[in-house]
Amino acid sequence: MPEAPEVQNVLNYLQEQLQNHKITSVEISHPKLSGNMDYHEMEKKLTNQTFHKFFRHGKYLVFELDDLDWISHLRMEGKFLIEDKIPEDPKINKHIHAKFHLDNGKWLLYMDTRKFGRMQVYPRTEDYYSLPAFDKVGPDVLSDQFSAKYLHNKLKNRKCAIKTSLLNQSIVAGIGNIYADEILFDAGLDPRSITSHLDLEDCKKIVDAAKQILSESVKSGGTTIRSFEYGNHLSGTYQDSLKVHQKSEEICSRCHGTIEKVIVNQRSTYVCPACQIRK
DNA sequence: CCTTAGACCTGGAGGC
DNA sequence: TGCCTCCAGGTCTAAG
Numbered sequence: 001m002p003e004a005p006e007v008q009n010v011l012n013y014l015q016e017q018l019q020n021h022k023i024t025s026v027e028i029s030h031p032k033l034s035g036n037m038d039y040h041e042m043e044k045k046l047t048n049q050t051f052h053k054f055f056r057h058g059k060y061l062v063f064e065l066d067d068l069d070w071i072s073h074l075r076m077e078g079k080f081l082i083e084d085k086i087p088e089d090p091k092i093n094k095h096i097h098a099k100f101h102l103d104n105g106k107w108l109l110y111m112d113t114r115k116f117g118r119m120q121v122y123p124r125t126e127d128y129y130s131l132p133a134f135d136k137v138g139p140d141v142l143s144d145q146f147s148a149k150y151l152h153n154k155l156k157n158r159k160c161a162i163k164t165s166l167l168n169q170s171i172v173a174g175i176g177n178i179y180a181d182e183i184l185f186d187a188g189l190d191p192r193s194i195t196s197h198l199d200l201e202d203c204k205k206i207v208d209a210a211k212q213i214l215s216e217s218v219k220s221g222g223t224t225i226r227s228f229e230y231g232n233h234l235s236g237t238y239q240d241s242l243k244v245h246q247k248s249e250e251i252c253s254r255c256h257g258t259i260e261k262v263i264v265n266q267r268s269t270y271v272c273p274a275c276q277i278r279k
Numbered sequence: 280c281c282t283t284a285g286a287c288c289t290g291g292a293g294g295c
Numbered sequence: 296t297g298c299c300t301c302c303a304g305g306t307c308t309a310a311g
Contacts, residue, residue, distance in 0.1 A: 113289055
């Protein structure tokens with residue numbers, strides 16, 4: 001489901017609800033949910049652990065517990081809900097794959113229609129970025145490490161489309177299909193441009209656009225499309241600020257050209273060919 | 280090392 | 296109503 005801004009809003013909500021609360025029991029019902037150990041072992045490890053700190057890295061959530069780091073990736077449709085009671089509606093219930101009972105009597109529920117999401121648990125470390133889960137994950141899009149110089153260096157030898165590079169989490173972590181289109185529109189670059197053709201100036205435009213758009217979206221509560229919500233009725237309004245994504249055949253807000261839908265990297269991609277330069 | 284096609288899953292929307 | 300195809304905020308992998 002979510003990209004960095006939506007994950008950040010999920011994190012903020014969970015921190016507010018869970019900080020200093022203890023997990024009293026755990027039941028995982030989808031064996032594949034636990035990525036780095038048997039799911040019964042993960043149930044055992046998380047039981048009686050208390051939530052202390054909350055971090056986001058790219059699209060990953062990191063929960064620092066007593067002596068564990070718990071990493072969660074929501075992929076396409078993962079959601080955390082906090083409820084007084086477990087929902088009885090079978091249409092909802094069948095997609096709940098983990099239940100965490102809390103010391104305040106509430107339930108933290110993990111729901112995921114498509115079952116793509118994964119969780120990992122590691123012994124706690126002071127530098128969570130050194131965890132194996134982040135071996136192939138680059139700097140966060142909103143961190144100072146993600147600079148024009150850094151990006152240009154990463155891009156100079158690649159010949160795939162620039163959009164494919166922005167979706168590559170080992171280059172920069174946190175950008176997904178919606179914001180990649182919006183960032184490239186703002187930077188005035190066609191998503192199909194050959195990555196290595198971009199110069200340092202282009203990279204500066206991309207980095208500036210990425211930081212500006214994503215931080216604006218964090219403030220707006222993220223993007224909520226196709227009636228997705230990402231928590232307990234958690235939704236954002238950044239969809240009202242989108243300039244190209246899902247706007248094929250509409251008039252470009254910058255040049256009055258027509259926005260087109262094309263396929264890049266097997267993903268739907270929206271572009272104004274009139275004002276986004278193809279390099 | 281880089282790139283790309285296919286796999287992993289389910290449900291909603293639209294065509295017939 | 297039923298069946299079919301396509302589509303979806305993501306990432307692994309296998310193979311070239």
